[in-house]
Amino acid sequence: MTTPTRSYDLTFDRIYGTRPGVRPPTPPWVPVPLAQITWGGLNINPGNTVNEFTGDEFTAIVEDITGWYDSPPLNGNDATRALADGSAWGPKVLGPRTIAVTGSAAGPRPALMDWRDQLAQRACDRNTAEFTVEDPWLGQTLAAITRAGTEQFAWTPLSRWAFRWTVTLTAGDPRLYAQDWQQVRLTCTTAADTGRLYPRFYTGGEPDYEGWQYRDQYPPGSAGWLTNAGNAPAPVTALWSGELAASRLTDDALLQVNMALVGPGVSIWLDTESLIAEAIGGEARPQYVLPGSVPMTIPPKSTVRWHLYSEGPGAVALSWRSAWL
Numbered sequence: 356m357t358t359p360t361r362s363y364d365l366t367f368d369r370i371y372g373t374r375p376g377v378r379p380p381t382p383p384w385v386p387v388p389l390a391q392i393t394w395g396g397l398n399i400n401p402g403n404t405v406n407e408f409t410g411d412e413f414t415a416i417v418e419d420i421t422g423w424y425d426s427p428p429l430n431g432n433d434a435t436r437a438l439a440d441g442s443a444w445g446p447k448v449l450g451p452r453t454i455a456v457t458g459s460a461a462g463p464r465p466a467l468m469d470w471r472d473q474l475a476q477r478a479c480d481r482n483t484a485e486f487t488v489e490d491p492w493l494g495q496t497l498a499a500i501t502r503a504g505t506e507q508f509a510w511t512p513l514s515r516w517a518f519r520w521t522v523t524l525t526a527g528d529p530r531l532y533a534q535d536w537q538q539v540r541l542t543c544t545t546a547a548d549t550g551r552l553y554p555r556f557y558t559g560g561e562p563d564y565e566g567w568q569y570r571d572q573y574p575p576g577s578a579g580w581l582t583n584a585g586n587a588p589a590p591v592t593a594l595w596s597g598e599l600a601a602s603r604l605t606d607d608a609l610l611q612v613n614m615a616l617v618g619p620g621v622s623i624w625l626d627t628e629s630l631i632a633e634a635i636g637g638e639a640r641p642q643y644v645l646p647g648s649v650p651m652t653i654p655p656k657s658t659v660r661w662h663l664y665s666e667g668p669g670a671v672a673l674s675w676r677s678a679w680l
Contacts (some may be wrong), residue, residue, distance in 0.1 A: 391493055392417050394501075394524075395477040395484035399458060406466065413462035415470055422454045423488060426678070427529035440655075448679075452526040454486065454501065461517035471510055471518070478508030478522050486524055487534055496534040497679065499526040531588050534675040539579035541663035542670040543599070578662045581653050581675060588652035589678040590628035596621070597669020604671060606651060606661050613645040617669065627651040 377490055386424050392400040400417040400542040422470040432445030460470050477484060480503070501524040510520040583589040593604065595617045604627070612630065625632045628650050632643040653659055654674060663671050 372436055389416065391487075391489040391496070392420075392458075393485070393487045395480070395486075397477065398471055399456075399474070411463045411466060413460070413466040414471075415458065415460040415462075417456060418455040420451060420454065420488065423531075427452045449529045452499065452529040453504065454499070454524040454526060455521065456524065457519070457521045457653065459513075459519045462511075464515060467516070467518060471520070474510075474520060474522065475508055478503040486526075497531040498534045498676075499531050500528060501526045509574045529590075530585075530678040530680055532589075532678055533584070534676075536674055536676055537582065538675075539581060539661070539673045539675065540576075540670055541579055541604075541661070542576040543597075543602075543663060543665040543668055577664070578660055579673065580658055580660055581673065582658040583653035583655060583675070584677040585677040586655045587678040587680040588628075588654060590626060590652050590674050591673050591675040593625045594672040594674075595623040595625065595669070596672075598667045598675070599665045599669035599671075600667040602663065602665035602667075602669070602671070604651070604661060604663055606659055608659075610649050610651045612648045612651060615643050615645055617643070626674050 359435045375453060389400050389402045391398055399415065399455060401415055402651075403414050405412055423669035429447060430450060431447050433442040434445055435442050460467055483500050483502045485498050486501045487496050489496045504523040506523040508520070508522045510518050517612065564578040581591070593612075595602065596615060597617065598619045599614065599617040602614045603611055604614075611627070612627060614623070614632075621634065623632055623634055625644070629646050629647055634643075651661075655678075662675065
């Protein structure tokens with residue numbers, strides 16, 4: 356007895372894990388769960404789907420992704436020694452991550468053309484889009500902010516009912532991030548309740564001084580914990596708002612960002628890693644970041660405490676995601 360084969364589903368064996376073109380021997384077949392892969396909000400790895408209005412079957416899968424888990428390109432900036440062996444170490448930096456995606460689709464022509472148009476629209480979009488991959492082994496979804504690269508979106512017809520497509524994406528930030536955002540809000544409520552007053556604290560010391568403490572070292576709301584479960588430093592986005600005067604964001608490692616006056620009704624966005632500040636509305640105003648500021652990130656696989664000090668009432672909202680390389 357021979358088993359029946361599919362009529363046009365060229366990717367059936369990839370989805371159901373059988374040898375090419377052959378159904379599983381015991382009906383009904385149980386599809387192997389596919390990893391969810393999204394691009395700009397579109398699930399590009401849905402597998403077999405059925406149109407609820409026409410009843411037509413349509414299959415779309417991602418066949419291959421390269422550059423996602425690979426190391427991003429490196430630039431060592433080493434200097435050649437003219438009169439000695441070897442070279443002098445330079446500052447090692449990471450380049451943008453390049454992600455190549457290959458997929459295929461099979462089904463009725465109207466569904467195929469609609470699928471092609473959705474992919475092409477995202478490839479031609481001038482704005483960035485989030486690309487996510489669900490990892491069935493890690494049990495979590497990782498994300499990167501991408502934009503279609505210089506290589507064009509291309510598709511190759513396989514028949515009237517199937518085509519294969521490829522696209523190259525560029526992630527300017529080579530890190531991969533957890534899909535869910537975390538947030539902590541640090542506040543200073545009154546002029547007398549201004550946050551952390553001193554750059555450090557004592558955990559013990561000489562017997563005569565043991566137990567001495569600063570009064571109101573961490574006023575309520577002025578300190579918060581930030582967790583990074585990844586293996587790479589995680590940048591933080593900070594949003595200053597209120598009437599914060601001479602405000603300072605610090606951590607227990609004594610790193611700090613000093614900000615100039617943020618007046619009433621003004622909101623300032625700051626990338627704590629690059630120290631790029633921007634007023635809401637688009638105008639860049641680097642003069643908000645004062646001398647003495649240093650880049651601040653959340654170290655890998657750690658939980659750290661950040662503090663806010665200010666001579667006026669206001670708040671700083673911190674947003675971040677765990678990061679991997």
